[in-house]
Amino acid sequence: MAGLELRNISKSYGAVSVIEGINLEVTDGEFVALVGPSGCGKSTILRMIAGLEDITGGDISIGGEIVNDLTPKERNIAMVFQSYALYPHMNVYRNMAFNLELAGKPKAEIDRRVRAAATMLELEPLLDRKPSQLSGGQRQRVAMGRALVRDPSVFLFDEPLSNLDAKLRVQMRSEIKQLHKKVGVTSVYVTHDQVEAMTLADRVVVLNKGIIQQAGSPMELYRQPANTFVAGFIGSPAMNFFEATIVGGAARTAPGVSFEFRPASRLTEGQPVTVGVRPEHFQRTGQGPGLTGPVSIVEPTGGQTFVTVDLAGQPTVVTVSGDDLVEAETNLTLYTSPQQVYVFDRETGTRLSEN
Amino acid sequence: MTDTAPPIDAASAPTSGHSLGIRTRTYLYAALLIVAAVVLVPLVTTALGGFKTLGDLRGNAFGLPQTWMFSNYTDILVSQRYWLQMGNSLLIAGLTVFLVLTLAAMAAFVFAHVKFFGSQHLLNYFLIGLMFPAATAILPLFIRIRDLGLLDTYWGVVLPQAAFGLGMSILLFRNYFRGMPLELFDAAFVDGAGYFRFFWHITLPLSRPIIATVGIISFVGSWNSYILPLILLNSESKYPWPLGIMVYRGEFSTDWQLILAFITLTITPTIIVFFVAQKHIIAGLTAGAVK
Numbered sequence A: 001m002a003g004l005e006l007r008n009i010s011k012s013y014g015a016v017s018v019i020e021g022i023n024l025e026v027t028d029g030e031f032v033a034l035v036g037p038s039g040c041g042k043s044t045i046l047r048m049i050a051g052l053e054d055i056t057g058g059d060i061s062i063g064g065e066i067v068n069d070l071t072p073k074e075r076n077i078a079m080v081f082q083s084y085a086l087y088p089h090m091n092v093y094r095n096m097a098f099n100l101e102l103a104g105k106p107k108a109e110i111d112r113r114v115r116a117a118a119t120m121l122e123l124e125p126l127l128d129r130k131p132s133q134l135s136g137g138q139r140q141r142v143a144m145g146r147a148l149v150r151d152p153s154v155f156l157f158d159e160p161l162s163n164l165d166a167k168l169r170v171q172m173r174s175e176i177k178q179l180h181k182k183v184g185v186t187s188v189y190v191t192h193d194q195v196e197a198m199t200l201a202d203r204v205v206v207l208n209k210g211i212i213q214q215a216g217s218p219m220e221l222y223r224q225p226a227n228t229f230v231a232g233f234i235g236s237p238a239m240n241f242f243e244a245t246i247v248g249g250a251a252r253t254a255p256g257v258s259f260e261f262r263p264a265s266r267l268t269e270g271q272p273v274t275v276g277v278r279p280e281h282f283q284r285t286g287q288g289p290g291l292t293g294p295v296s297i298v299e300p301t302g303g304q305t306f307v308t309v310d311l312a313g314q315p316t317v318v319t320v321s322g323d324d325l326v327e328a329e330t331n332l333t334l335y336t337s338p339q340q341v342y343v344f345d346r347e348t349g350t351r352l353s354e355n
Numbered sequence B: 001m002t003d004t005a006p007p008i009d010a011a012s013a014p015t016s017g018h019s020l021g022i023r024t025r026t027y028l029y030a031a032l033l034i035v036a037a038v039v040l041v042p043l044v045t046t047a048l049g050g051f052k053t054l055g056d057l058r059g060n061a062f063g064l065p066q067t068w069m070f071s072n073y074t075d076i077l078v079s080q081r082y083w084l085q086m087g088n089s090l091l092i093a094g095l096t097v098f099l100v101l102t103l104a105a106m107a108a109f110v111f112a113h114v115k116f117f118g119s120q121h122l123l124n125y126f127l128i129g130l131m132f133p134a135a136t137a138i139l140p141l142f143i144r145i146r147d148l149g150l151l152d153t154y155w156g157v158v159l160p161q162a163a164f165g166l167g168m169s170i171l172l173f174r175n176y177f178r179g180m181p182l183e184l185f186d187a188a189f190v191d192g193a194g195y196f197r198f199f200w201h202i203t204l205p206l207s208r209p210i211i212a213t214v215g216i217i218s219f220v221g222s223w224n225s226y227i228l229p230l231i232l233l234n235s236e237s238k239y240p241w242p243l244g245i246m247v248y249r250g251e252f253s254t255d256w257q258l259i260l261a262f263i264t265l266t267i268t269p270t271i272i273v274f275f276v277a278q279k280h281i282i283a284g285l286t287a288g289a290v291k
């Protein structure tokens, strides 16, 4: 086991720069999720850590040792791929044993380690099967078993659950979390699904266009997003944004419609800003004038209902309790509290409010 | 951890034949029958002709034999000459197949997975070979083989045959290798395999269809090859069967029934080999066509 550090990592394909100056430290035993939209460079970062892709600039170290020029084998990492990449002609046992066989480990040791991993993942009854005779979830577990047997310093996951159906994904998600609790290996987990990242990781790194937007605990990212991108990416349904200007210390979106908030620094009168309010932060009761608008869409999901309200001429999603009966075409008055109103610089997207 | 979905069965995909109308299918089968007849009639006529007497063959070329002359076949089967020529053909074909498979698979693996300066040009260079049948190069070939001191040796036939087979074989192998998922390569690399072990432990075991296909194509090509051995071999003791037949015909020029029996016995091995490998061949030829 070992920590992992990326120092000023960059990657370009020819003239196209894909990753720009990534700095990231993963402490020993930590579970870090890299999350971001498709094409933002997550897989590229993971493959550079694995040694499957050259780095254009910077240093990668594992356990304090710079590994830039080491092969994947020498880095002692294990990787779980999106397509699982199981060897179709080998049974489950050999899929898991292959790496140890290549390393020239004695038969008895291979057997002991494969069986230990199989026990941990409840794969013993499947050891003789070929990958084609397994269900999606079982293949997923074999892929993890294959990574597990080698006792790696770092575990790398590249969207390992995206080929599974929704129910199985939730189940495997908690299995991965339990597994990490048991073995405690430093892990980097790539996903485009913010819920997956939030639920699994000790720390979430939000990536966009090859640049780290913010890194922090799931609740930090949720409560104190650094900018509009993170604010909009984390949380579901996504945060509502309004264009506004600073008038008398509040953010005014339209005549008579303004949001009270807690500024983090001095703001100038008339400064253009973006106001963000999460759907779950609108209340049905409160002080002050409130915001009133007509309900256009009502989407019940059971415990919660998502209601779309036109506020200041803009469709706004509001989460209300499933017990609250809201009907379309009626008017709804909503309240916000100042510490749950996010204000961002309109141009740079940086957060200006204290939350 | 209790999911137990049934195993996925790739073979149960619907075949396109079900969607064809009855009319289209009638035409299709008619066409297939004609093609089958064109192939089968000479084969069957030859095989049956081998069972006839000469008089029977003259008067009744296409019907069943009046008396079944099994001795035509058994006489050949006990003759030393038949087995000698069979052995020669097998040896030449076997060596050719071995060379083509080994060299083409390794070269194709590099073309499929390794980017190096000029790789495309080098591949094109190999493919140029596709455009020239061996016969066109027969004179320079003869001179080169003579200079190498390989005239009238098995290798003298095997080497040029393998060389002319490489272009097509490399192309077939490369397309097949390209169709294999790249993540397999990554996984094996992380597992500690290099190019060589990936080739040996992953690529080859997954390439049975294409190995069978290329193997059969070069086997049949060598088995039926006539011009190259004719030019390059002198001793009758080294003749493969197509040359043997010519000698045989010279000696038994009037006994056509014996020649037909001889031909039947010599083409039987290719037919057997083909039926054994046919499942793989079809998979191999269509692989890479659909991604």
Ligand SMILES: Nc1ncnc2c1ncn2[C@@H]1O[C@H](COP(=O)(O)OP(=O)(O)O)[C@@H](O)[C@H]1O
Binding pocket: A013, A018, A036, A037, A038, A039, A040, A041, A042, A043, A044, A045
């Ligand atoms: N071999 C390559 N050559 C050129 N561009 C590439 C290559 N691999 C990836 N890219 C580009 O790099 C970017 C990041 O890709 P990737 O890391 O796969 O994204 P993600 O995993 O976040 O979806 C994409 O814009 C992609 O087009």
Ligand SMILES: [Mg+2]
Binding pocket: A042, A043, A044, A159
């Ligand atoms: Mg990716």
